[in-house]
Amino acid sequence: MSPIYVAIDTPDLARAKAIATRTRAHIGGIKLGLEFFCAHGQHGVREMAELGLPIFLDLKLHDIPNTVAKAVQALSPIEPAILTVHASGGRAMLEDAKAAAPLNTKVVAVTMLTSLDASDLAATGIGGSAHDQVLRLTELAHEAGIDGIVCSGAEVAAAKKAWPKGFFVVPGVRPADGPAGDQKRVVTPRAALDAGASILVIGRPITQAEDPDAAARAIGGTL
Numbered sequence: 001m002s003p004i005y006v007a008i009d010t011p012d013l014a015r016a017k018a019i020a021t022r023t024r025a026h027i028g029g030i031k032l033g034l035e036f037f038c039a040h041g042q043h044g045v046r047e048m049a050e051l052g053l054p055i056f057l058d059l060k061l062h063d064i065p066n067t068v069a070k071a072v073q074a075l076s077p078i079e080p081a082i083l084t085v086h087a088s089g090g091r092a093m094l095e096d097a098k099a100a101a102p103l104n105t106k107v108v109a110v111t112m113l114t115s116l117d118a119s120d121l122a123a124t125g126i127g128g129s130a131h132d133q134v135l136r137l138t139e140l141a142h143e144a145g146i147d148g149i150v151c152s153g154a155e156v157a158a159a160k161k162a163w164p165k166g167f168f169v170v171p172g173v174r175p176a177d178g179p180a181g182d183q184k185r186v187v188t189p190r191a192a193l194d195a196g197a198s199i200l201v202i203g204r205p206i207t208q209a210e211d212p213d214a215a216a217r218a219i220g221g222t223l
Ligand SMILES: O=c1ccn([C@@H]2O[C@H](COP(=O)(O)O)[C@@H](O)[C@H]2O)c(=O)[nH]1
Pocket: 007, 008, 009, 033, 058, 110, 112, 113, 114, 115, 150, 151, 171, 172, 173, 181, 183, 201, 202, 203, 204, 205
């Protein structure tokens, strides 16, 4: 099974289905995020699930524990394979999110967005490097008993060393020389897997390609 989850970031349901259908031979699942969910909600997710690929629902929930737990409960009928919350919501929020999730849903915590670097951390009053911040939040997520974390390919080896049985989701993945766009901590697909990623989240390098199927196949060929 391919480790590639294609990030289908579009409010256009027909386009989302077309991308998933065209790339399905070269991907392991579909990642649906805020853009898609705000446009189509659970109904849209169900329509995408009919394509038969695992669904990664990347909503990055972040609120007080009770609110997050109730939101996770409300999402339960969809039974996503993977669901994200923000690690910085704290231990109780992570514990309650996991307790509210269906048994077959992996709850994974975003440590530090791949669009941020150390200067962004400093601007929010957090000292130290991206590496330090990711490891702090990896530790917290592990202690809270959830399934894994989201981090960049630059930190995944250290995170896996700290949590050998964790599930590691790596976005910010770019083919060598591909445009980074708004991502600041990027690695190649091969480097992310070699460092210990469980799955790779890849969006624009596939979805914005002239031929998404060929792009997904070419990336798969480097793994
Ligand atoms: O730290 C994070 C967490 C989530 N994402 C999501 O992954 C994809 C990446 O898309 P690209 O087009 O490959 O940049 C996108 O849906 C983000 O919401 C992330 O990039 N970084």
